[in-house]
Amino acid sequence: MANKNFYDILNVRKDASPDEIKRAFRNLAKQYHPDKNPAPDAKEKFAQLKEAHDVLSNPTKRHEYDEAKRRGYNYSSDDNTSMPNTEHFRDFFEHLFPGFADDFTRSGTHERFSENMRKSNSNSFRAREQSKEQNSSRNVEYDRTGFRFGPSKRKPDWTQNSSFCSSFDSDDEPNISTKRCRSEPSKNSNTTSSGSSLPKDAAIEKHLEVTLEDISTGNLRKLKIKRKIFDERGNYTVEEKLIEITIKPGWKAGTKVTFPGLGDKHPGREPADITFIIKDKQHALFSRDSDNNLLHTANVSLKKALLGVSYCIQGLNGKRHDINIRDIVHPGYIKRYTGEGLPLPKTPSKSGDLIVTFNIQFPSYLSWDQRRVLSDCLPN
Known part of the structure; x- marks a missing residue:
């Protein structure tokens, strides 16, 4: 994501605190997560948000990113390598070595360096060297040109990590955390209306007999339903809930009324919906x-x-x-x-x-x- 401003992507100030960065990411992730946003560019936008959050939420990465932007370098979070922008390279060396720019241009080094930079951008590597100067040691990053770009600490290579996931809370189910991993897509799961990716059983259908008098004038039916709440050990408690069904005048037989998530609750699964199907109760005359x-x-x-x-x-x-x-x-x-x-x-x-x-x-x-x-x- 070279040349893109991570602060603008997350819509935060450059001096934003870690909590502000985290809060901004969570709010935008809910809006642009591909499971909740069907827009064609939602997936790309979510990837940008994730990359910006990974860099700005990490103090070391954030320091490297700020330093690279200050010096006019291109920052790539794929390999955590900050590369000088060739457009500013002459100014950089002119500051260090007065008169370098003219020789740099005449000798054709600028063109060769630009070509090397383009190649190294896709195949960069790190060299770690232990320095013993001034009775201290620290890790230093180098690129292929041999120029030092500042101290760094070894960090996990997230592009190789199979457990790299994105996580956020659902608006409708605040106690359920939705996780999606790049290398481990959810199996045997259906995305629910609440945005959860937990597997869910098919709806439970029940017939509800109504009289023709109810169909003629309408009526309010109150029903008490029971469901089992299971824990991790298979034990369960029984929960009772009172629901109301407003029967509207003229409803035809076969009309369905659905109550989401009122089925038995098992760990790691979304409770099934309960659907009531209207059925005419036998009448003595009609x-x-x-x-x-x-x-x-x-x-x-x-x-x-x-x-x-x-x-x-x-x-x-x-x-x-x-x-x-x-x-x-x-x-x-x-x-x-x-x-x-x-x-x-x-x-x-x-x-x-x-x-x-x-x-x-x-x-x-x-x-x-x-x-x-x-x-x-x-x-x-």
């Missing part, structure tokens, strides 16, 4: 179809079907419907009352119809006299 029409079957005798039907039915809303039919009622005869059914889910102000279907009950036995009378009365 059922409904997919269009929220209220259906009723009226059983009438053969005599009434032939001579006339008087029938009374009371709807879910308490409204009474008197049915008087003087025509002959044949099997499958239907009487429809517009707008007397159940509310429509998308437009609760409108309702389906009440549909009454007649079922003719034929006698199971007729005497010979009855047959003779019917034979004389009924047409062929």
Whole structure:
């Protein structure tokens, strides 16, 4: 990340304290972590934030970075080597050796040095030498040119470390720390809505029977659920929770209501969601179809079907419907009352119809006299 200002990347001052740097990184990491931010440049931005944090949070690296920027060098955190910027190289040597710049340019050394610098930038190495001057010893870094760039301490090579990870806390689950490692991506895990990368079981589905009266007017259902909280040894405690489900007028059978994370809790796993699926409770008089029409079957005798039907039915809303039919009622005869059914889910102000279907009950036995009378009365 040569020529980039780590302080600007983290949006902190140059004299920012370690706590301010850490706090700035955590806030920006939450915003740009690829698991939480789908933007195409989020991954690159997060990598920049991580590199800036690694350098500025380490006192030694931060000192080397500040010194390199002050002298106009390019700083590379990949190998912790600060290389002089060839644009400032002449000024650097002119300060040390007056008259060097002219000879440097005439001899073509500038071009050869620039080429060597470009090559060494991709294949730099360190030489450590023990100095015994002034009865003290310290580690000194050199580059290929043999020029000393200041004291350093040996630091782990993070580019070779398989356990190099990034860590931050989730906004929705403050007690869960999310970790991602470069060489060890999470296995068998699904990213949850809270941003956690812990593995999670499939949702637990339960049927919830509701009455047609509830579907007609709406209702609030309160349910008590229990779940087990397991510890590392397999022991568990039982937790009870009261939940509420607001049943809206017109809800269709099959409607799902999900409560995230209310399943049993195991160490290292996200609790499963619990999903309630609406199911119609059997009614003594009515059922409904997919269009929220209220259906009723009226059983009438053969005599009434032939001579006339008087029938009374009371709807879910308490409204009474008197049915008087003087025509002959044949099997499958239907009487429809517009707008007397159940509310429509998308437009609760409108309702389906009440549909009454007649079922003719034929006698199971007729005497010979009855047959003779019917034979004389009924047409062929």
